[in-house]
Amino acid sequence: MKIGIIYTSVSGNTKELAHLLHELFSRQTIRAHLFHIADFPIHTLSTFDAIAIGTYTWGDGDIPAEMEPLFQEFEKIPQMKMITGVFGTGDSFYPHFCGAVDKFRDLLKINTDLAVTLKIELLLQKQDISKCKRFVELFANRIQTSCHS
């Protein structure tokens, strides 16, 4: 199984979340490759069996510009046999909290095997850890199910 975590972050909130999830995956003995979007070779997307996407939200509930090519790549290849998850940080001060997570979720629900989503308010807090563990658990369960099917 080839598993990737691809994230973007400007002020560090989503980066911290992505690193925690990476650590939690490794505690479940799941080896995932962690990429900042700037370092991810998009043409290799379809070689992954499972991908977790991490994004903050910009503008008015928008996907950050640097994530658009990844979004478009998922649009280009419909009905991928790929397990996916989406996580992100946002600020509930804005009308569309974590809108970028919702946009990825809506696309991935249609053309991939979407296992789980996660939204965190700004910087990770202690009380968020259980939600992060749950994200990893649900993602890992879906991987295990697909290995045995």
Ligand SMILES: Cc1cc2nc3c(=O)[nH]c(=O)nc-3n(C[C@H](O)[C@H](O)[C@H](O)COP(=O)(O)O)c2cc1C
């Ligand atoms: C100009 C601007 C627009 C934003 N728009 C939204 C938004 O529509 N919805 C939301 O939930 N958060 C919004 N945010 C908040 C960021 O998504 C949030 O601070 C996030 O945690 C930043 O992630 P990062 O630290 O990984 O860069 C906005 C922030 C800025 C500066």
